[in-house]
Amino acid sequence: MQRYLARRLIFGVLTAVLVSLLVFALMRIAPGDVAQSVAAQQAGGEEGTVSEEDLERIRVALGLDRPLHIQYWTWMSGFVTGDWGDSLFTKRPVFDEFKKKIAVTVEIVVASEIIAIALGIPAGVLMALRQDSKVDYIVRVLSLAGLSIPSFLSATLLLVFGAYLLRWSPPLGYVPLWEDPVINVKQFIWPAIMVGYISAATKARMMRSTMLEVLRQDYIRTAHAKGLREYVVTARHALKNALIPVVTVIGITMALSLGGSVVIERVFELPGIGRYILDGMLQRDYPVVQSMVLVFASAVIVVNIVVDLSYGWLDPRVRYQ
C-alpha cells in the first residue's frame, strides 16, 4: 500500500510538471507581443505609439528578455513558494488574488456536487428499478437534456425571465458565506443548480447502467430468495456495489464543474477563479493564466489520487489483486 501510494504521488507530481510545461509553452507560442499590449495599456489604450526602447524596458521588467528555461524556472520556483508573479495589467500579486477568489469557485463546485449527488443518484436508482417504464423514460429524457442544454443558456433564461416576468433577481455581487449566510446562499443556489444539473445528469446515467448490471447478479437473486425486503435488497446489497464506479468518476465530474465555473461565474458576475482565468485569457495576462491553469489541473490530479486510493477501501476485491 505504501509503495502504491508513493508511486501514485510521484506520478501525480510528474503529471503536474508536464501540465506546467504545456501551459508555459502555450502561453509563449501566442502570436503578438505581450510587451506591446502592456505598453498600450500603460499609454492609455493607444497601440503603436511606443518606442522600441520602451518595449525593451518592459520586456526586461517582465523578465521576457531572459532565456525560456530561466523564465520557466523562475515561474516554477516561485510557484512552490507562493510567489506567482504579478498580473500584467492590474499589477496585483496573482497569489493574493487567488486567495481572495478561491472561496467563490470552491463554493460553486462543492455546492453543485452536493446537488448533483442528491439529484443524480436517486434518479439513477429510480430509472434502474423501473426500467423501461414511463418514469424511466421521463427521467432519461430529462437527464439527457441536462447534458444538452448549455449552462449559459439556462442561466441566461433564468436571469432574464426572473428579472422581467417575476421582477426577481439574485442579489448582485458577492457576500462571503461567513458574513451573511442567507444572502450568500441566495447568490450561489442558482449557479450551483445550473452546474449541478449537468453533473447530476452524468451521475444519473452512470448510476442507471451500473445499477442495472448489479441487479442482474446472482447475489441479488439470493437476497430476494431468502426473503429480504425490497428496500434492504436495493439499498444494502445493490446500491452499495453499484455506487463504486459512480464514486470513481468524481474526478471527471469535478473537472467538468471547474470548467463550467468559467461560464457560470461570468453569467452571474461572481468574482471567482473561473472569471479570473477568463479575463486573464482575454487580455493575454500570462502570469495569471499559467498559474491558475496549473492550480485547476493540480486540483484534478489530487482528487484523482484520492479517488484511486479510496477505490481499494470501497471495493475489497481490488485489494487482493
Added chain:
Amino acid sequence: MTTQQSDALTLGRPRTEGALKVVSGFISRKPLGAAGALIIIIMVVMAVVGPLSTDWDPLEWTLADKLEGPSGEHWLGTDDKGRDLWSRMMSGARISLMVGFLSVAFGSGSGGVIGVVSGWYGGKVDNAIQRLMDALMSIPTLILAMAITAALGTNLLNIIIAIGIVQVPRANRVVRSQVLAVKESQYVDAARSIGAVNVRIMGQHIAPQCVAPWLIIATSALGIAILTEASLSFIGLGVPQPEPSWGGMLAGPGRTDFVRNPWMAIWPGLALSLAVYGFNLFGDAIRDVLDPRLRGT
C-alpha cells in the same frame, strides 16, 4: 465477441437485403436514436441548403429593420443590428457542424491512432505517451480549449484544432485498452509469425477491432464538441463576431436586448440545445448497438 460480430453482420447486411431494411430496423429498435438521427439530418440540410434559401446576407446591417419579430420578410425576425435571423441561424448551423465533424475527425481520429501505436508498442513509448495524455486530461476540457484558442488566436481553424486536441486523450484511452486486449489474440500472433511488419499488423489486424469502441467515443464527442464551440463563442474565445455562431448569438446583445426582442436568444438557444440533444440521442443508440456489454441498460 461473438455477439459483437453477429451485430456487425446485421449492420453490414445492406449489400444483400437493402439499406432500407437496416434503416427501418434501426428506427423500430432504437426510436430515440432515430429521432436523434433525424435532428442531425435536419441540421445538415440547414447547413447545406439553408443559406441558399434566403436573399438576406447574415452579416448585412439593416438598422431600419432592427429588433423585429418573425414576419413574412424576416422569417425568424432580426437582431439588434437589423441582421436577418433566419440567414444567421443557417450560417450558424454550418459553423456548428463544421466544428463538430472536423474537430472529431482530427481530435478523436488522431487520439485513436495514438492509442493504437501506444498500445501496440507498449513499454517506454507507451509510458511516455500515456503520461502526456494524463497531463492533457487533468486540465478541465473547457479551460484547455480556452487556453489553446487564446494562444493560437480565435479563428475557425484554431477553434477546430483546440476542440480537437481536447478529445485526443479520451479517444486514445478507449482505443488503447481495446488494443491491449486484442494484442494477445492468436490471429495477431499468427500475423507476426508469418513475418508481418508492425505497420501491417496495426493497420490490418488491430485497427479494425478498434473501430466499434472508437465510433462510440466519436459520436459522443460530436455533441460535446458543438457544445464546447458554443461555450467558447459565448465567452468571447470562439468564432469572432460578427460571424454568426449560435453560441456567440447568445452572448452580448442576444442577452442584454432579450426583452426588446427575445427571438434573438430563443432561436440560437433552441437550435443549439436540440442539436446537441440529437447528437446525444444518436450517440446513445450507437453505443447500445455497438457495445454488447451495455445492451439493454
